Amino acid sequence: MQCTNIIPVPTIHPKKLKLRNSNSQLSVTHPQSNFEVQLPLPSHVKFISSTSNPFVKHCHKLRQEICEFQKSLQEKTVMMDCLLLPDNCEIPEWIDDLSVRIVQVSSAVIKKVSGMQSTESIEAMAVMRIPTSFSDINADAKEANCRAWFPSPHRVLVLDGVQDPGNLGTLLRSATAFGWNGAFLLPGCCDPFNEKALRASRGASFQLPIVSGTWSHLESLKTEFQIKMLAGHPETDKYSKPFHLSQKLADSLAKLPLSLVLGSEGSGLSEQSRRQCELVTIPMAGEFESLNVSVAGGIFFEASSSSSQSTQPPMSLGKLSPAPSSSPMFSLRGSLITLAFFTLLSLAYFSLNFSVSSPPPPPVSATVNNAVRQQTAPDNQLPEKKPEENENENEEEFSDIYHSPEVFRLNYAEMERKFKVYIYPNGDPKTFYQTPRKLTGKYSSEGYFFQNIREGMFRTEDPDQAHLFFIPISCHKMRGKGTSYENMTMIVQNYVESLIAKYPYWNRTLGADHFFVTCHDVGVRATEGLPLLVKNSIRVVCSPSYDVGFIPHKDVALPQVLQPFALPAGGNDVENRTTLGFWAGHRNSKIRVILARVWENDTELYILNNRISRAEGNLLYQKKFYTTKFCICPGGSQVNSARPTDSIHYGCIPVILSNYYDLPFNDILDWRKFAVILTEKDVYQLKQILKAIPYSDFLTLHKNLVKVQKHFQWNSPPIKYDVFHMVMYDLWLRHHVIKY
Numbered sequence: 001m002q003c004t005n006i007i008p009v010p011t012i013h014p015k016k017l018k019l020r021n022s023n024s025q026l027s028v029t030h031p032q033s034n035f036e037v038q039l040p041l042p043s044h045v046k047f048i049s050s051t052s053n054p055f056v057k058h059c060h061k062l063r064q065e066i067c068e069f070q071k072s073l074q075e076k077t078v079m080m081d082c083l084l085l086p087d088n089c090e091i092p093e094w095i096d097d098l099s100v101r102i103v104q105v106s107s108a109v110i111k112k113v114s115g116m117q118s119t120e121s122i123e124a125m126a127v128m129r130i131p132t133s134f135s136d137i138n139a140d141a142k143e144a145n146c147r148a149w150f151p152s153p154h155r156v157l158v159l160d161g162v163q164d165p166g167n168l169g170t171l172l173r174s175a176t177a178f179g180w181n182g183a184f185l186l187p188g189c190c191d192p193f194n195e196k197a198l199r200a201s202r203g204a205s206f207q208l209p210i211v212s213g214t215w216s217h218l219e220s221l222k223t224e225f226q227i228k229m230l231a232g233h234p235e236t237d238k239y240s241k242p243f244h245l246s247q248k249l250a251d252s253l254a255k256l257p258l259s260l261v262l263g264s265e266g267s268g269l270s271e272q273s274r275r276q277c278e279l280v281t282i283p284m285a286g287e288f289e290s291l292n293v294s295v296a297g298g299i300f301f302e303a304s305s306s307s308s309q310s311t312q313p314p315m316s317l318g319k320l321s322p323a324p325s326s327s328p329m330f331s332l333r334g335s336l337i338t339l340a341f342f343t344l345l346s347l348a349y350f351s352l353n354f355s356v357s358s359p360p361p362p363p364v365s366a367t368v369n370n371a372v373r374q375q376t377a378p379d380n381q382l383p384e385k386k387p388e389e390n391e392n393e394n395e396e397e398f399s400d401i402y403h404s405p406e407v408f409r410l411n412y413a414e415m416e417r418k419f420k421v422y423i424y425p426n427g428d429p430k431t432f433y434q435t436p437r438k439l440t441g442k443y444s445s446e447g448y449f450f451q452n453i454r455e456g457m458f459r460t461e462d463p464d465q466a467h468l469f470f471i472p473i474s475c476h477k478m479r480g481k482g483t484s485y486e487n488m489t490m491i492v493q494n495y496v497e498s499l500i501a502k503y504p505y506w507n508r509t510l511g512a513d514h515f516f517v518t519c520h521d522v523g524v525r526a527t528e529g530l531p532l533l534v535k536n537s538i539r540v541v542c543s544p545s546y547d548v549g550f551i552p553h554k555d556v557a558l559p560q561v562l563q564p565f566a567l568p569a570g571g572n573d574v575e576n577r578t579t580l581g582f583w584a585g586h587r588n589s590k591i592r593v594i595l596a597r598v599w600e601n602d603t604e605l606y607i608l609n610n611r612i613s614r615a616e617g618n619l620l621y622q623k624k625f626y627t628t629k630f631c632i633c634p635g636g637s638q639v640n641s642a643r644p645t646d647s648i649h650y651g652c653i654p655v656i657l658s659n660y661y662d663l664p665f666n667d668i669l670d671w672r673k674f675a676v677i678l679t680e681k682d683v684y685q686l687k688q689i690l691k692a693i694p695y696s697d698f699l700t701l702h703k704n705l706v707k708v709q710k711h712f713q714w715n716s717p718p719i720k721y722d723v724f725h726m727v728m729y730d731l732w733l734r735h736h737v738i739k740y
Helices: 054-063 093-099 107-112 165-177 195-201 217-227 248-251 271-276 293-306 332-338 372-376 390-398 405-418 444-455 473-481 485-502 503-510 531-535 591-601 620-626 643-650 680-691 695-712 723-733
Strands: 025-029 038-042 079-086 101-107 122-128 134-137 155-160 182-185 210-212 227-234 258-263 279-283 365-369 421-423 468-469 516-519 538-539 578-583 605-607 629-635 653-657 676-678
Touching: 054 107, 079 107, 079 531, 079 605, 101 107, 101 271, 107 122, 165 182, 165 195, 182 217, 195 538, 210 643, 217 258, 217 271, 227 248, 227 271, 227 293, 248 293, 248 444, 271 468, 271 643, 405 468, 421 444, 444 473, 444 516, 473 485, 485 503, 485 653, 538 723, 578 620, 591 629, 591 680, 605 680, 620 629, 620 643, 629 643, 643 653, 653 680, 676 680, 695 723
Parallel strands: 079 101, 134 210, 155 182, 155 258, 182 210, 227 258, 227 279, 421 468, 468 516, 516 538, 578 605, 578 629, 629 653, 653 676
Antiparallel strands: 025 038, 079 122, 122 365
16 A cells, blocks of 8 residues: 655644653543543563564454544644654654654565555555544534534535445545645445544645544535535536636636535535535536546536646646755655654544443554655656556455456446436325335345435436336235235235236336345235246345245346344354354254254364244344354255354354355355355264364454445445445346347
8 A cells, every 4th residue: 555645744743743752551531431441562562573572463353443523622732653664764853843653664564554555665654543624514513613523615526326445535635735725425425434544644644634524514504604616517418507717717616605516436426415505517628428527526626726826836647846855864854744644543432433332442553655766756757657457456355255256346447437227106004015114123224225216317217217126015015914925915916907007118028127125925926916026027135045936147136135234244263263153043954953962062163953042141242253163054944144254343254055046146256265054964063073173274254254345235335346336246247138
């Protein structure tokens, strides 16, 4: 993870950083509590060479976590608590003025904590805090203190559902470079302190005031300061005619408070943004649909800033002005100025979620990269950015856990841009699904999908623009009302037949461009009264077994996810996993009976004959996932269960012990890269099979498992690559039909 062309942060001078040295242990006190977070770093330690050191493990683990940053930091200065320097680095005398705790570490420790393959460019790492300029406004807050968000709201960037961290970070960087006063993130945006967003922002995340809030908060800001709201929108939209961006328009806005709203990469502006803002488009000579959002943002910034900054000297993009050096270690000093730009790393005790019963995690390591050549070398000697840097970034995100990583990347991007679904509007509210019954329990996937499809970017009100048609009827809700299986089949049949009679869309393809979603066990059987729905339509179900009515390659396997999860996600914790295998649950299938009978008394496999009693302790079942290498996932009354997704969430390698199971996203993900796939007859050799897996292979499986966790998580509203988007991608792959 290389970072070059660093933008200095002059407001955070190293001699002005607030630092602290502890006589016993490095500690940080939460400003609103009496709790102190202890880091495993005794005061006598001056050098660390082993990657097994508890402090190194601590930093490495927390580096992987992207915490939620809340508005709770009361202090007004950036906090640095410890500085880690390479062992071959000479400590400059001026650092003594900072009173910072200094620890020298080996190159192996640098590599492990930073997560980088090449560490030659790293001069220092720091344990830091989140800036005070970030505010996360509670959605329920009725009164908005707008004047506390931005020192001056003359120019405010508003991002509407920008999910790509590279684009978000680049926009923050450009806004800072062009002198904008802050950024407002509407729901659906990615975390501005996401690792990739930080890398792309080059420090802007720590200079630019950032507020995360809702449209109601933004309207309060607009009203308070009489802000004119513009929104970037492509001219190709046939439903609106935006103004063209021009110098005349920019001149007319020079003295007005202004906000620029930019929409998501896939679906553009939300409906509310279109209604509330004046739309502006960038005229293009070539025939192309749209620009990348970060590129478009840069053009808007330059145009809107040119009038008000015409008297200022020109800015050189991508270059740094040389600065005088008073020390041979100037590069380190310059790097310290930019520490903030690369911190993944949060203090959860700055979160509103801080509680007495659950002490917050300590801060995480931040990496500082070498800026010496950029700051001192002539322009023609600036080091070139290696082309493989972006390639490595893509390889990390689109690795071989996918059958075809590049195909997935390209098709997914196309889906975000184009895919539209029409939802049939009518239905009896006493029977048909209008609002989710609930988003909890073993059938929560059904409720989440119904909610996500209504709040996501894929819905269209124009059936002529739709690629697929969603049949909004819920078996889960019907079962909750006590409907029998037989009556459920009749209700589904009557409802679909009423749609066929009322609308022309079914008959154009005989239902081949329609889909039906259910997570209830009876879901596949509920469609038996409609032969064409079974034969032609796409059924998204949680019970995808080859030996029942499920039709592979046409129907879609819906992951059964038991949300909300009781405990946080596991990962990067293999040293804690000492139990070979684990299973506990009802013996409601033949394979479960055999599993319990054969391995119940084994000393290395923790196999129970029933569920773990709650009387034995709180969340013992979930906690057992944290200490186990392989979690056994036998089929129950149906081939599926929530255990595979539980295992994935808690970081335990799932062992699929079922026959004829069409695993969720099996056409996208290579399950053998993060799971062990067995047949039911393998139950008798289960222990031998698991023990024969080399430890290096286990580590690879576990590393890949952490990568796929995002694909098995529901969110509301949905976010990029989560379960909802993966299901939509499966539907996108199946949407091509001829309409007569």
